Amino acid sequence: MDRVMQLEKTGVRSGQRSDLGDRLFVQGGKYLLLLLLCLAVLLPLGAIFWRGFSGEAGQGGGLSAARELLASANFHWLLGNSLKVSLSVAAIVVPSAYLFAYALQRTLIPAKGLWRGISLLPLLAPSMLPGIALIYLFGNQGLLRDWLPDTIYGFWGIVLGQAIYTFPHALMVLLSALGMADARLFDAAASMGAGPWRAFRSITWPATRQAVFAATCLVFTLCITDFGVPVVVGGDYQVLALEAYKAVVGQQQFGRGALIGMVLLLPALLSFAVDAWLRRRQGEAMSGRAQVFHPQPSRGRDACFLALVLLVSAVILLVLGMAVYSSLVKFWPYDLSLSLRHYAFEDTAGGGWLAYRNSLTLATCTALIGGALIFTGAYLMEKTGGRTWLNQSLRLLSFVPMAVPGLVLGLGYVFFFNLPGNPLHVLYGSMTLLVICTIAHFLTTAQMTATTALRQLDGEFEAAALSLKAPLWRHYLKVTVPICLPALLDIVRYLFVSAMTTVSAAIFLYSPDSILAAVAVLNMDDAGNVGGAAAMSTLILLTSAAVSLLLAWASRGALRRSQAWRQGAPDAA
Secondary structure (H helix, E strand, C coil): CHHHHHHHHCCCCCCHHHHHHHHHHHHHHHHHHHHHHHHHHHHHHHHHHHHHHCCCCCCCCHHHHHHHHHHCHHHHHHHHHHHHHHHHHHHHHHHHHHHHHHHHHHCCCCCHHHHHHHHCHHHHCCCHHHHHHHHHHHCCCCCCHHHCCCCCCCHHHHHHHHHHHHHHHHHHHHHHHHCCCEHHHHHHHHHCCCCHHHHHHHHHHHHHHHHHHHHHHHHHHHHHHCCHHHHHHCCCCCCHHHHHHHHHHHCCCHHHHHHHHHHHHHHHHHHHHHHHHHHHHHCCCCCCCCCECCCCCCHHHHHHHHHHHHHHHHHHHHHHHHHHHHHHEEECCCEEEECCHHHCHHHCCCCHHHHHHHHHHHHHHHHHHHHHHHHHHHHHHHHCCCCHHHHHHHHHHHHHHHHCCHHHHHHHHHHHHCCCCCHHHHHCCCHHHHHHHHHHHCHHHHHHHHHHHHHCCCCHHHHHHHHCCCCHHHHHHHHHHHHCHHHHHHHHHHHHHHHHHCCCCHHHCCCCCCCCHHHHHHHHHHCCCHHHHHHHHHHHHHHHHHHHHHHHHHHHHHHHHHCHHHCCCCCCC
């Protein structure tokens, strides 16, 4: 027993013959993860502050440049535009996403799986796709141009495009919150004579208001740091994220880009801090004795929510369908015959098929390498002991990317890896650096998924491996990974889709040989080839959808095999 306690304290859970191997696996793995997180997260963020506050020539200009920027009328105009757009989008998206999630979780509307799938489709496409579709719908030669009293280019174009882009992000947060309900509370409220509205105010809303705030912060942060939609339909209406993009890419003003990046980091950090504070105050949403909530039939309620779901789904299908249709039209709006001429990327500028192949390479490497690293790191943090400071440092650094917008992270990579004296400068412009940046960008969500799955495993698994004197790494590969394979496949799917559609962090890091499909969409739109941009966006959408369906099918099969032990043995004949 003393030996077992000693092994637990050192983070080693194996027999004497495998002590050295387990120490290398546990301690070596943790120190390697700490090094990678410092290189991929901490140092690039530090480079932003160094560049922004450095008073050296060619750098940020120090505090005097920061004061000059913050006091300028142009900055106030850009900041006001960004806040106005972000708050407007949040005011539209969060209530509609809440009602949509309520319809899926708390009503008896038909075909819930279909509506859920449609609502999440914008996740599979780059953020520019809604903007491109809005041009074909409401642009100067748009199909529904007469429906708008004014042009789509400007404030309302950005708001509508970002509303479609951010809707599924808010919906996922609210679906999780509304999916947790204790039927006993509603039964008690009904027995006391409380109606549906009062039950909502006294039970549902208090349990979900923290998720509403989290969704609001998420939408606000996504909007204020997104430049994809403003590039396409912003017109003369400029925002801070677009200004940071132009300062670095178009004007090579890295100091100005660093200062704006630090400004864009503030709302994300504030939202993250307040959200964490509210989570601690709220505590647990459900007890272990909670009963599953089953909504009761209500014809009027279900009809109203079905109408809302149909309306939102129709808008999403109209926008995405218009983008797909426009990619097949030969010459809009004069020749509406269908053709694949826009898919002949080798004949157009912007990246072509090379960009699409690069995106496939990036997505595949990010999904496989990132999935293995993130899941293994989560296992080492959750299922092994060791030095407390090391585990806490790993957890802290794993949560930092959640509070850092992709645009800011990409700027940090430029400032850190582009330093001539940095030995890692050789990575700049390579596919390797794009993979590292993408994994770091989407690290937190994947790590939380892995942690949730690992925490469901009983500690008796490690105790059994200890009693059998099996090496911990073998137990991890033979037992933990097969049981958690569905969650691991979900992480792979999330990383693949995110890598296919990302543009904010990667826009500053590509070279002519490593250009990505999402970046090619921006380049083609900037060159006036809107049809080609729609075609590339459609290709990204279809690829993401196909891989998601394939991995979802594989996940169901893995779940049946890995969880077969939970089912009772068949009766004897």
